[in-house]
Amino acid sequence: MLHFPLWKKTLIWLVCALGVVMAMPNMWYAQVERANDARVLAEETGAEPGADAALWPEFMPSRLMNLGLDLRGGAHLLVEVQLEDVYAERLEGFWPEVLSTLRPLREEIGTIRRQASNPDELVVRIGNPAAMDTALTALRDLTRPVASLTGVGTTDYVVSQAGDTDIVITLSDVEKQATDDRTMQQSLEIVRRRVDESGTREPTIQRQGQERILIQVPGASSAQEVIDLIGTTAKLTFNPVVRRTTDATERAGVGNVIYPSVDEPGVFYVLERRPVVSGEQLVDAQPTFQENRPVVSFRFNGAGGRAFSEYTAQNIGSPFAIVLDEEVISAPVIQSHISGGAGIITGRFDPAETTRLAILLRAGALPAELVVLEQRTIGPELGADSIEAGRLATMIAFAAVLVFMFLAYGTFGLFANVALILNVALIMGLLSAIGATLTLPGIAGIVLTVGMAVDANVLVFERIREELKRAKGPARAIELGYEKAFSAIIDANITTFIAAVILFAIGSGPVRGFSVTLGIGIITSVFTAVFVTRLIVATWYNIRRPKTVTI
Template sequence: MLQIEVWQRVMIWLVIAFGALLAMPNAFYTTVDAHNTALTQIERNGTTPELEADVAAWPDYLPSGIVNLGLDLRGGASLLTEIQLEDVYQSRMVGFWQEVFQALNAERPNIGTFRRQSIENGEIRVRLTERPDQIERAMEIVRGLSRPTLSLTGGPSSDIEVRAEGDVIVIGLSEAEKQQIDDLTMQQSLEVIRRRIDAYGTREPTIQRQGDDRILVQVPGDVSTDDLESLLSRTARLSFHPVVRSTSDPQARVSVGQLLLPDAEREGAFYILEEREVVSGQDLVDSRPTFQDGRPAVNFRFNSAGGAIFGRHTAENIGALFAIVLDGEVISAPRIQTAITGGSGVITGEFTLQESAELAILLRSGALPAGLDVLQKQDVGPDLGEDSINAGRIACIVAFIAVLVFMFLSYGRFGLFANVALIINVILIFGLLSLIGATLTLPGIAGIVLTIGMAVDANVLIFERIKEELKSSKGPARAIELGYERALSAIIDANITTFITALILYVMGSGPVRGFAITLGLGIITSVFTAIFVTRLFVVMWFEYRRPKTIEV
């Protein structure tokens, strides 16, 4: 019998009302976006009267989730970057040298004297200067320092490879270890980039790995590629080194275990530093812009382990110079006046207020594990984004009107029911997009347009089935009931296959493809709901009210 239980009717109307409530903020997009942005700024940087006014412009008791606009709709900056993985290999071998030196030095009576020739291209080259005939013994000593790692085939492997070239031992990383380093480096780089952009105050960025060593960064809003490149391209590797001496000779001779680095503030000035780090930026837990003697500076704080090492070194080296190195330049080399035991300090230099704020962000978000090169950058202006929105809006309106007219001319009153359900369908799509905080792009709009066309397919199947049942001399109630029942399997089959396609696109795709898959997948869910439940509810309510003896579809 043609009927819907009361509780089912209540649930259908509740779903419609809930979806409309979630979608409502999008009708006041500018106000709600300013409200959400103000809340984020207050949480990060504190409140101002202007931010409080933006927050008060939208009631707290109403939902504030909106569909975020992607780069192609809102404008912003896009960078395609490449991570220099070779830098990590080099850094790894520099740190490994101390272990090699100690192991070989302990066997000096057996293998004789040795000298490190170089650490280049991720390889350590050590020459046996006294007893080259002991090269095999020395290689076994170095191999004893290896650690197990997981190879590409799944079996255990060594993390280093050792070979001989005459009287020179060459120590490098194995392919299995390089693969693990690459994966870890890319994960760390993604996380550091995300933290930097979040600290910068932008909303809804797109940060995706592309290939083995590339990362795509897209930041919607009022951001230029120059600002974004400045924020991301710096490695922000901070370290503290004892100073051997200063010099003005860029070709000054340095001993093994020493570095020659330029002074960031004084052109033509250089420092010779000990290669070993007393403490590094990895031990930093916080950094904030501040003022020192009325000039912009950066306050930093170590964790307990770093603070203890920092305090012990300063206590033992009062009167000595101590270099603060950032990305291969000495930004400050103060003289230790007293022991610094509080685990914190201040970096001073020729900073502007903006530079001190950016440096604090870089240090707080962490150093990139490797250098980053910008391969491609693109600015998308707000005007271009507005043009894209208008084009997408026109496409949706044209598709919407065409479908509404077709359904009404083809099915009359039943077509009108389907049209109302189609409007509800679009509202529910935007409600779900707002609920999950999805980012809408041009391909996403294409998914919505496609959903509008697909949404009436189920209704066409149902109405055509009802027409066939009417031709079999069945009554109106029975024809409507059989029409919904017998069309259900075809509706489910067609939409499940399309939903699986959308799921595959989301899992395998990236960027715009995922945007299309999200709107298509959500559109399938809402269109099935509106076709099976909403239009049927309208038909049943109309039938109960009019009790027609005959119907025309």
């Protein structure tokens, strides 16, 4: 139909105008970004916005496409999670339960001693070999079934006999697999929270294989900056002090550990392995100052606060250690009962270190150590070169398509060119509106869309040509051209859109960037071909009323 009701015309042009307005900030990317950063800083600090805030009007849309690592520069890391560390922690946490279960049976089983063993096993020696079956039965009652489809009929711990007096406890294979999955999910979430709290835009954090994590942080000045932020486990514990020593080789004893002091070089602390309170019970941590010294204030949850309060009440005059990543950062003597579940961490910190430590503690402790396998820093100059190359490729493709359409279809080709310009604006506007990340493959998707966008118009114009050859009038030929080409346009674009969805679902990184721009480009191409170009042709025809049409 060559007649459009007023509401439909208004709606089509409003959509086009909105797309153009949303895309505009990307034409002045640097100054809009500076203006946005200045306004965010003013909101966070409560200060007046700086001069940069005036670089872009507040009444204008200011959302930008996020630039990916290959366009903006930044840090690329591939890290491996040391999953075996978690097995040792699980067994360490299981030891108090083992001890409390066997103690009531001491008259029958005799002495109970923990033996030195590999990190992935717990070895307990009893004094009476004749009571081995009793001890095994009691410990096997502690195990629980594994809650998974593959773990039907298995338990989380395997309790077995080794020799006449030793009992060996290990994690079952199914429980190890479940633990690995939980550890990877927790590590991904904590890394993401740490990077997000640092204010980085649109980082890419994805699992690679069974025990690796890919981290890409656009805008980071170096890979080491990211390693310093995420590479620390930030495991905070409060442990009772057994004694101080200057001998790093001194045996700590079963159930104890020996850690170096940060503030006292050459001094080591022997601590009880089991902490009184751990960082997992922290609910907040903030950098602050006390007596003009940078410190970190912290606050526990209800359970942690009660445990901390009870311990300090019962151990006035005794030292206790604040341990961060197996280093004693402070070992104060408890002067009085500390209630309320709050305190401070002091040390030889500067303000930047207290800020970083507070971020790490708020985000939580990594469940296992991260080992960096690969690191790269991509400079902003390389990103600028990529942007310029992508811009040049897009402009060449755009110009070539515009020229071809005009030479091939004349006036109708000009109409298609107008729709193509609006199509690109709609793509940029949608990418900005949803906060998508534009990568170099994403630019390739836009270039491909520019070529594909005229396909629908080519189908329509060729159908109109055929109808004109059959001696149909101009109005009827145009109507039939759009009606008969519609199904072909929809079929072709739906199949390509399905491919884009599949790429997004199973792809990662650059592949997803390509699929996003391709999928959005397909939607805008169909809209501009079916509605915008048709509206322009109808408007032209209703004004000119030509007796003949030449395509």
